Amino acid sequence: MTVQYGASDDLLLQKPEGAAEQEVFDRTPSVYTPLRTYCLPKGEDRHYQQQYADMYFARLAQLKPAVEQIARDTFDSIEIGGEKCRKVDRVLDVRQGELCWVMGTIYMEMPLKPNVLEDIGKEHWIAAPPPRVKYDSGVGSAVEGARGAHAAGTGGTGTQIMLEDESGRLRLTGSELGTWVLVTGAIVAVVGTENKDGDFEVLDLRVPDLPRQPQRWETEDGEIALRAKKMASQKRSKAGKVAIVSGLGISGDEGDTLTLDLLLEYLLGESASPDDQATAVSISRLIIAGNSLSNSSPIPTRESIIAAAAKRGGRKTYGYDASSYNAAPTDHLDQWLATLLPSMPVTLLPGEQDPTSTALPQQPIHPAMFPHCRAYMTAPHSTDKSEIGWFDSQTNPCDLSLDGWRLLGTGGQPVDDVYKYIPNCENRLEMMEAMLRWRLTAPTAPDTLWCYPFQDGDAFVMKECPHLYFVGNQPKFETTVIEGPVGQQVRLVAVPKFRETGEVVVMDMETLVPELVKFEVFDE
Amino acid sequence: MSQEYSDYLAINVLNEQQLVSYRSLSRALKVHSNLAKQMLYEFHRKQNSKKPGSVHATYLITGTRKQQPQVATQANGVHSQESGEDGDTVMQSSPPLPSSSAPQPEEEEEDQAPISIRTVLLVKEERLEQAKATFERIMGIHVYSLAANGLSDVQSLTECNRKIAVTYASEDPLQAWKQYGTIQNPNVKRRTQRRQPPAPAPDTKSTAAKTKPAPPTTKPAILEKEASKESRDDAQDSKPASKPSSAKATPEPAAAKKPAQPKRQASNIFKSFAKTQPPKAKKQDSQGSASASPAPEAEDDVPMNDFSDEEPDADDAEEADAEETSKEPEGQSKKDRQKALEAMMEQEDEVMEDAAPDQKEEAAEHDAGAIDKIAEKAEEPKEEVNVENGRRRGRRRVIKKKTVKDEDGYLVTREEAAWESFSEDEPAPKKAKMAPAASVNKPSAGGKKGGAKPGQGNIMSFFAKK
Structure with a gap:
């Protein structure tokens, strides 16, 4: 039926006046420099023969000085009952009954952690086990009370927390242990004594905490200085906003992409009212944080294999099944991006389901996937490393410098994996914060997260503290600001999956305050 | 002007029973998208005053919605909510990493700062009032699309944009889109396309290829042209030029393609x-x-x-x-x-x-x-x-x-x-x-x-x- 227009004096609900000159806006520019922290060597220089153990050694060596400094400040002054706390160099040197502090890498033994032997056994199981939401068994958590399975370290759940270094392992225990977020791979310093069972009773714990945070515009200013240009105190125009979206989840099934269209039109400044269009003008860049496609990972998950096998009537096929390939999602994504690119630059991070390498750091999605967008990317054999594509297909995780700020972003896998370690905790921000304070972008790699076997130093160790840390594909939007020991301030943003929530985070690049734009179809 | 758009809409919406969105209208008539929105509105109003219910519209509302419980959760209530009612997480929320100098309290405060949520909502006309009621403040509202008889599946609106992509594939977005009111970006960096190797050649703009069963020639350029033509025919009207508007409207795309x-x-x-x-x-x-x-x-x-x-x-x-x-x-x-x-x-x-x-x-x-x-x-x-x-x-x-x-x-x-x-x-x-x-x-x-x-x-x- 006809709608009551009433007294709506809205601009767009009136007769068109042909003569009216419509305004066309110019988009706010963004100053953008991707830092190639997570780019792997290409071609023959990339090797997979190395042992993962080297990564742990390297990580410990890289982070030990930072932890030591922090721990020394507090632990050395501890005196209990006249006994002075002293530092022990190796975990095996810890003597029973002596108050001491020691540094090492956390290792968590959990009943449901993936286990290769168990995986082989599973091939012969009749029914597949349920997917692991958490690695702890969940059985003992109620018994342990409020602190969950973590609390006793060696609780009824079978979770054991150990500290290891190059010399050996030390099992950690103590009532305090449950209050800290710990996962495999974190580098910590603990203070306490070894009890008569040979376990280490932890009294306190220290982590490396946030690394040095560069000043805003530091990278850019440095480059200007390097190029020996005069340190132009050039006026930097006021930064605009950046839109961060994740989990577009284009599946190729028709009829689920309307919100995607709405997003596109909004960003292009075509939809909505002139006021909204003026707002869209200030969005200077779109960052897509992973999972632009759904189910396009070259290595399907165990669940999808099972599902596919069930569809085919229980037959298992191995290897690549060409008949199941569907080009429509990539095509759609390409088209979508190609429509957006004339108006705004885009940074694309791959995610778990995207068609690129599966091990972290995931390498950029290949330009061949984007025939329409290629014109906006750098030339394939460009030798000029400083050339930045208008459409920048990036690594995951990726390190960016945007409008002077340092951004660290991931497609979400590290947080999702850390999540599995921590019982009874749904707070993603807390995990993100913990990862920053461990100075690790992917602490659980290589234990439970696929990663490249780095040889010379662990690339996941953060050398500098970002100003904005965003993680894609999280269940819901969350944000907070954390502070470091020397005044570092980091904005944390958990970016929700667009496909499920229709939400896009729009970050003001002057104040680093986010806002949310939600695209919905009213259908109730 | 007014003649042109109402003719176009009459043909496409009423006769052809097509979905027409403000975007497809702006492309077809080469007008600013805001103008196209007004045209859709005006046409909808006129037609329905003649014959109620003859044209069905969808609307796009932007604004701030009233705080719904789940929205609050998503925005900022998470932290406090969890620590408030979930006993298990209280401990977790206490400083997990003692080395930091008590960052948590500030964090809580920071969390309280409201995050503004702007909603872009697409709604069918029969639910418009209902949808409007959920808004606290409406920034803008406009007609998104028109269709002849109701819209069974909202998702079918995606067809409009797909058609646009196919039909106007040959337009250079950097030049042509200005007239549609798309936000321009003077900094765009686009490589000049070298001539493409024969095999992958259709990629340049040949979205057409995926939708149109092309004759088995090996000339991508022709294919895409053809396909785009055909689909433009679909989009506009495949009838002979009996209607005045088709003659009027169609030369424009052809002309615009040339530059x-x-x-x-x-x-x-x-x-x-x-x-x-x-x-x-x-x-x-x-x-x-x-x-x-x-x-x-x-x-x-x-x-x-x-x-x-x-x-x-x-x-x-x-x-x-x-x-x-x-x-x-x-x-x-x-x-x-x-x-x-x-x-x-x-x-x-x-x-x-x-x-x-x-x-x-x-x-x-x-x-x-x-x-x-x-x-x-x-x-x-x-x-x-x-x-x-x-x-x-x-x-x-x-x-x-x-x-x-x-x-x-x-x-x-x-x-x-x-x-x-x-x-x-x-x-x-x-x-x-x-x-x-x-x-x-x-x-x-x-x-x-x-x-x-x-x-x-x-x-x-x-x-x-x-």
């Missing part, structure tokens, strides 16, 4: 079209009556009318070929014919590489073009290019052969030197650009001269000498 072409697609499209000329000339001679057959796109593109007649008659074209070859000896040496033959074979898969860059006027959609071209294009790639290896780019001089028909109906083959640029992208850069076809009507004497140039080192010429 866009030279930049990006020029090579592909023009090339392919260049070839359509010889057939045309011939057809006018031998079988000018072809226009009787149905020409689906005829009424759509005014400048292309003279070509539409050759679309349906692929068969005729082949007959014509026979005719043509029989004529050939008059003006050409045996060698030339061999070359023509050879070129014919090669063209099967590489036609799109060679063409003349002018003649966009004749750029017609042209189904039978493939066959015509194969037969008639006596074009020979010379292998003796100056620089060929090393994956470098450069220019080389090539001799191109051209067969045209003169006023007397004789076929004339001429050879002309042409410069062609090549680059590392082309693994086998043996194709040469057609020399400009401006000299179409030269007397046959000129052709003779060209015929003397043999294709050395070519196996075909070896056979020819026997």
